[in-house]
């Protein structure tokens with residue numbers, strides 16, 4: 001009975017092993033078996049935000065949140081108790097859009113803010129390496145409906161304090177059961193033709209080989225276990241497409257010599273963008289424990305694997321210089337449209353025609369830049385100087401991964417388990433938060449209409465709505481980022497011209513500009529629950 | 530009833546599905562043994578089923594007096610659909626159900642001054658209310674009403690679909706107490722003394738367009754509603770159907786049945802569609818009046834099947850609420 005319930009499991013050997021190992025367990029009485037309406041595997045930022053959203057918005061559902069690790073307590077995450085160790089911001093931080101911040105919850109946001117762990121920014125400046133284009137946006141570029149947090153464009157938050165605050169909040173919530181640290185051993189999901197309404201999950205305590213396995217049943221299993229999702233892989237009904245950007249992101253925390261003025265800087269160069277993001281509140285009086293009075297920023301530099309390797313091998317002084325070189329220089333004049341050799345090889349009349357075209361395009365460009373300026377309200381901002389690197393320099397390969405289906409019978413994917421994107425706009429998490437909000441909204445809808453998630457009709461309807469609206473959003477964002485990646489990843493002159501003219505036009509034309517702001521800042525169409 | 534062994538339910542369901550398929554492909558139905566009930570051709574299968582139906586007890590005395598609005602072709606049409614009733618891809622009513630329910634909840638909240646906020650750990654805004662699902666089909670609406678706390682009675686002219694509905698609802702605690710009465714029309718129920726004037730909510734959703742005599746259906750439905758008293762605001766009648774417009778022909782028949790094949794061809798007969806005004810006139814004959822109505826519309830991209838309530842567009846699907854004058 002149970003064996004026939006389980007969907008494809010990786011390979012037969014494993015299946016047989018798993019079934020024989022647990023058959024005793026299954027056939028025994030179910031007094032140990034717990035049931036939850038929703039079970040979330042993975043209590044990272046997305047999984048724990050989802051658990052919170054469901055318990056707050058749909059209090060009639062019971063929720064279990066499982067993770068291989070138990071996050072630190074907020075006191076530890078904020079470094080309140082440690083007196084000896086110096087602390088500095090973690091490079092694993094996200095640029096959250098106003099919408100994501102509101103989904104996180106006012107209480108969590110203000111807790112992070114009180115401890116100085118939230119760095120708001122109200123301006124984003126994007127410029128390119130060999131060309132005159134500058135894109136600058138602030139909160140006025142966001143549609144009114146997206147403005148949920150005053151005059152800000154977003155805030156940078158570190159992963160660890162955010163996750164620890166979310167878990168801490170759920171400790172006191174009777175609707176949520178936290179199961180950690182735990183290892184998921186096996187998942188039995190019903191097949192599509194089955195009317196069975198439950199998924200079975202076998203798990204045991206992590207770090208103890210002799211631990212007794214337990215099992216639980218759930219109406220909906222949510223995979224929030226990150227890019228290498230165990231749930232997605234072991235289920236066997238999810239298919240993914242991957243694409244390597246051929247880029248590696250180098251990321252670290254740096255100390256800067258002056259205020260960053262609530263600006264997120266992003267400069268494109270031929271191998272990819274380098275971003276300098278504010279992190280922690282610059283008002284150090286808010287900080288706890290031994291957290292110092294320095295001003296910090298985060299670096300996310302995406303480049304070729306070779307350059308990344310080279311950068312990591314540099315002495316700190318040279319690495320700092322390389323970063324400052326890129327971030328300190330402003331937009332340049334457009335290079336000649338046509339290669340000089342090409343022009344010289346042509347007869348006289350063609351040469352002057354080409355010069356004419358170049359002059360035309362140059363002046364069109366300048367004109368557009370000027371008109372862009374007037375809407376921009378402020379001039380080009382110069383980034384603060386980086387003085388040194390604090391902590392380790394990390395690097396990771398950038399892959400785009402997208403699941404072709406986000407849902408399968410009673411299992412659904414959220415966050416990085418469903419999609420990973422280029423961190424160019426720091427949006428991995430904004431998309432994940434959008435998933436969490438959308439899933440909550442659709443489940444709430446069917447629960448409140450009495451369909452429940454225990455019937456296939458109710459759950460399938462909610463999941464299909466979730467899948468189609470999220471895939472639209474995620475694919476659009478991926479497309480937008482792909483567009484930026486493609487547009488900036490070239491130095492071929494005509495392309496630079498098109499891009500510069502394009503970018504300055506974007507700067508001047510409201511609607512296009514606003515669309516691009518949405519992609520760059522991660523502000524999506526508002527999903528309200 | 531609640532203790533039917535699971536295996537048996539599964540076997541029955543399985544046979545039932547097969548049977549439903551056969552019925553749909555050959556259109557062959559045999560008449561039941563019960564000669565009093567000749568208006569209702571149901572498949573022979575249902576009378577020999579191992580799951581005994583509640584409705585078969587004590588119905589014979591009432592059936593002789595009925596004057597009912599059920600057409601025999603309609604009964605076999607829906608019996609054939611029963612196997613796919615709970616599949617989102619096959620039953621467009623599933624995607625429509627959330628908005629129908631939100632309309633019903635809102636109207637009940639107004640009528641009974643109850644709070645429908647989802648704040649506590651059990652969401653049962655319809656507790657203590659008695660509801661009738663007239664033309665329950667696979668039990669989609671019945672189960673929704675029951676899950677929200679209502680005490681639900683459901684009738685359907687087809688024995689088979691009601692049986693399928695019962696089997697489905699037995700699987701969950703919240704829905705296992707629904708009283709399904711298969712092979713029974715609204716008029717028949719209205720002829721039973723104990724049910725007359727007993728319901729807070731009577732739902733005739735996506736049913737009236739399939740009835741041969743809408744007037745008699747409405748008469749039955751309204752007579753089942755509680756009458757207003759000093760302490761009770763009176764029952765609410767809900768009717769939803771398809772308007773008879775050129776647009777509804779295009780959307781419901783050409784689009785719904787032929788192009789997208791979301792519905793089997795022949796599900797609807799455009800001539801039987803009704804406008805909000807016509808339904809209002811019908812119920813006025815029985816001392817009722819319209820309280821509110823909403824259009825139910827699909828917005829692009831249409832393949833999402835995402836429905837919305839709309840205050841202005843009643844051209845295709847619409848839902849109305851009615852109370853005693």
Ligand SMILES: Cc1cc2nc3c(=O)[nH]c(=O)nc-3n(C[C@H](O)[C@H](O)[C@H](O)COP(=O)(O)OP(=O)(O)OC[C@H]3O[C@@H](n4cnc5c(N)ncnc54)[C@H](O)[C@@H]3O)c2cc1C
Nearest residue numbers: 042043044045046067068225226230415416426427428429
């Ligand atoms: C080094 C690094 C830097 C990044 N920097 C940025 C950035 O600057 N900006 C940005 O927007 N995005 C960044 N990202 C991407 C960002 O981290 C993700 O988009 C985001 O964390 C997604 O959250 P998630 O909750 O879906 O997954 P994760 O944060 O990966 O969480 C997964 C959770 O599942 C748990 N888990 C995993 N497997 C199991 C299992 N088998 N059983 C139980 N639990 C399990 C893990 O312990 C973890 O808690 C970065 C990612 C990395 C790795």
